[in-house]
Amino acid sequence: MSGESVSFWILALVSVFASIMMIVSKNPVRSALNLVITFLCVAGFYILLSAQFLAAVQIIVYAGAIMVLFLFVIMLLNLGAPEALIEKGSLQKPVAVGLGIFFVVLIISSQAILSLPQAVGRPSVTQYQGTVEAIGLSLFDPRQPWLFPFEITSILLLVAVIGAIVMAKRKV
Amino acid sequence: MAITTQHYLILSAILFTIGVIGVLIKRNPIVIFMCIELMLNAVNLSFVALGRHYGQINGQMYVIFALAVAAAEVSVGLGIIVAIFRSRETIDINEVNLMKF
Numbered sequence: 001m002s003g004e005s006v007s008f009w010i011l012a013l014v015s016v017f018a019s020i021m022m023i024v025s026k027n028p029v030r031s032a033l034n035l036v037i038t039f040l041c042v043a044g045f046y047i048l049l050s051a052q053f054l055a056a057v058q059i060i061v062y063a064g065a066i067m068v069l070f071l072f073v074i075m076l077l078n079l080g081a082p083e084a085l086i087e088k089g090s091l092q093k094p095v096a097v098g099l100g101i102f103f104v105v106l107i108i109s110s111q112a113i114l115s116l117p118q119a120v121g122r123p124s125v126t127q128y129q130g131t132v133e134a135i136g137l138s139l140f141d142p143r144q145p146w147l148f149p150f151e152i153t154s155i156l157l158l159v160a161v162i163g164a165i166v167m168a169k170r171k172v
Numbered sequence: 173m174a175i176t177t178q179h180y181l182i183l184s185a186i187l188f189t190i191g192v193i194g195v196l197i198k199r200n201p202i203v204i205f206m207c208i209e210l211m212l213n214a215v216n217l218s219f220v221a222l223g224r225h226y227g228q229i230n231g232q233m234y235v236i237f238a239l240a241v242a243a244a245e246v247s248v249g250l251g252i253i254v255a256i257f258r259s260r261e262t263i264d265i266n267e268v269n270l271m272k273f
Contacts, residue, residue, distance in 0.1 A: 001173070008175045012183050019187055019210055023194035028202055035206045038187070042213050045180070049220045051232050061239055066209065066246050073250045074202055077257050096196035104189040113181050116225065129229050135236070138229045146233050153240045160244030167251030170258070 007048060015041035028074045032067060039063040051130035180221035187214035199265045201253055205246065212242050 223231020
C-alpha cells in the first residue's frame with residue numbers, strides 16, 4: 001500500500017468515527033471537539049488532494065474561528081450539562097438512522113459514482129493547483145467568472161456582521 | 173489498491189449522511205448547526221475531489237465561496253440562537269415552534 005492509501009484509510013476511519021461520536025454524544029462540548037477532529041481530517045484530505053491552501057484555510061476558518069464561536073455560544077448559554085436537553089425515546093431516532101442508511105446506499109449505488117466519466121482531454125498539471133499562487137491567479141483573473149462573486153462575498157460578510165450584531169443586541 | 177475519486181465521493185456521501193442523521197435526531201440547535209457544518213464539509217470534500225479528477229481548479233474555487241457562506245451562516249445562526257435563548261430561556265428545538273405552522 002502506498003503512503004497515500006494508508007493516509008486516506010486512517011483519515012477516513014478517524015473522520016467517520018469522530019463524526020458518529022459527534023451525533024452520539026449527549027454533551028454539546030464533546031460534540032464540538034469531535035467536530036474539530038473531523039475538520040482536521042478533512043484538512044488532511046485536502047492535502048492528499050493537493051489543495052494545500054484550502055487545507056490551511058480549513059484549519060484556520062473551520063477548526064479555528066467557527067469552532068471557537070460554537071464553543072463560546074455553548075459556554076455562554078451554559079448548555080454544557082448533559083441533562084439539559086435529553087432526547088426522549090421515540091420512533092424518531094431509528095427512523096432517521098434507517099432513512100440515512102437508505103440514503104447513503106442510494107448515493108453510493110448511483111450511476112454518477114459507479115461510472116464516473118473521465119476528463120475530456122488532458123488534465124493540466126495538478127500538483128501545483130492548490131497553491132496560493134494558482135488560486136489567487138484564478139480568483140482575480142478577469143477572464144474567469146470568480147472575480148464578481150468574490151466582491152459579492154464581501155457584501156455577504158458585511159451583512160452577516162451587521163445581522164449578528166443586531167440579533168445579539170439586547171434591546172433595539 | 174490505489175485511492176480513486178470514487179473513494180472520496182463515497183466518503184463524502186457517508187459524512188453527509190451522518191450530518192443528515194444528526195440533524196434529524198438531535199434536539200439541541202447548536203448541535204444541529206454542527207451537523208450542518210459537517211454536511212457542508214462533506215460537499216466541499218467532493219468538490220475538491222472532483223476538481224482534481226477533472227484537473228480543474230474550479231472545484232477549489234467553489235469551496236472557498238462555500239467557506240465564506242458557511243462562516244456568515246454560523247455567525248448569524250448563533251446570533252439567532254442567543255436571541256431565542258434570551259427571550260424564551262430554552263433552545264429545545266421542540267419548544268421553539270414559533271414559525272412551525
